[in-house]
Amino acid sequence: MKKLLVLLLVTLWPAMAACGEAWTVETDDNPIYHIETFDETLPEEARQALASTPFAGDASIRGVLINEANKEYPEMNRQMLLMALEHEGTTLLVHGTALPDTGWEVWVASDTFLRAGEDFAISARPRYNSLGQVVMVWPTIEYGQEIFYIGGYEGSSYVYLYSHLDEQQNGVQISTNYPERAYSLAPVQNGKPGDTDSYWVGRPARLDIISAAEFPNTREKLQALDNTPWSGVGGTYVYAAHLREKPTGKSRSLGTYRWAIGEKLGSAPGIDFPWYQLRIGDTVGWMSGAYVIDDHGQAQPPAVAKSSREIGLYLSPDGEVKQTLPAGMTMQILADCNGWYHVVLPEEGDPWELAASGTFGYVRMGDVTEYATLLNMKYGVPARKK
Structure with missing residues (x-):
């Protein structure tokens, strides 16, 4: 297994705030984050976020609202929401983000991630870089000293980092590389992480296909899963690029592909990457090799x-x-x-x-x-x- 230098420091943070509390994370070089936890009573921003969703009248269990305040770049001030609610007899995790000029995008993160019968908390904690600076504040799902840091991307949610530390800051942290299926484990002693071991697990850390109980949270579990077969389909994947009529960026686009599985038919030289002729379904065209991956496996869910x-x-x-x-x-x-x-x-x-x-x-x-x-x-x- 490959040894890597850990660039993400362990989160040293006071005990989790109770529901209904608010606090601020201030930094010199990063935005200020205003954080508010809640239970049955929703903050006005959370109420607005749910207003146009099927969950507007559902009972809130608990959640967290994060407001970014960057005076230098106010147009980049992001809001984040993570909450658990009861919807028609099912406990859902609902995730959302908003920018000033786009409004709220809210999606269902999972209906199976939470551990059945176990009490949990939803809060927020900072992420540090190797210099000890806060680079982001992430929403979290917490089971005592077990903390799942939750990220979100285009309507999908995933475990960004898992941390299990005792009161002396000893334990383990496991980071994931979304949308890859790479997991990295670092042992922690007195708050200092050691070298990282990397593993390849058969499923990515998406909340819609993995539960907190199934998350590989120990070295032994990761070792058992290391190099397990990819759960999805193998093959030639294309993503986030135009399929074009001819092998040139100026030719007519046949469509902007999000993710697709194609069949290589031929190739042509390019400036930085070769061009590949691909068949996607019944459509044939050309795509830059910068957006073509062989035997990768697609981890981001399809729209x-x-x-x-x-x-x-x-x-x-x-x-x-x-x-x-x-x-x-x-x-x-x-x-x-x-x-x-x-x-x-x-x-x-x-x-x-x-x-x-x-x-x-x-x-x-x-x-x-x-x-x-x-x-x-x-x-x-x-x-x-x-």
Whole structure:
């Protein structure tokens, strides 16, 4: 196992604040963070965040609201919300972020992450760099001295860091590299972390597919899982890039791909990276090798859509109808194509992961409702329109 220098210092922080308390984290070189924990009574910002969601009238259990205050860059002041609530008999973790010019984006982080029958707290703690400076404040889920630091990205939530330290600051911290499946463990003595061991675990630390009870929180558990097979489909993955008609950045875009599994058909030289000719479903085009990964495994959940009525699945945006889809049909979104989605109707496999096979085609954006994840579709929380 590879030894690495730890760049993330252990969080040395007073005992967790009780619900209904507020405090401030002040730093010299970073924004000021105003933090407020709550239980049944929601802060006004949290109430506003939930106002347009299916959870507006649900009973709050507990949560935390974090407000960033940066006088130099006020347009970057971010708000964060993490809370547990009761929704139709199910305890949900709801996560959200907001910027001044975009408003709140709220999503369901998990309906299974919390440990059944165990009391927990939701709070916030700072993250330090190797110089002891606060670089961020993260929401946390806490079981006594066990602390899960929770991050969020495009409608999905994940464990960023796990810490289990006793009162003498001895124990362990485990960091994850989202959206990879890499876990790094560092033993801690008197608040000082040692060398880090790295492990490759079969599932990423996403809250929608892993529970707190399943999280590998010891060296022995990580060793047992090290190099376990990837839970998703292997192959050639593409992400966050245009598929183009020709091997040049000036040629016509066939769509902006989020995540997709493609088949390599050929290659052509490029400036910094080669170009690869790819087949994604029935669509063939070229993509820069900077956005093509072999045998990686996709950890970020695919966005999904549901047909709002009977609609057509087209061969291409300017092509014929391939088949008719009934109302309520679920599909995974691969790309945005000028008012259209390139989609796949999965044939088999884990519906929480990106499909490698199925029925491919194009649907009009106005004919479907987009959701950040399958979990958000389950609870009726559509993706925020960009």
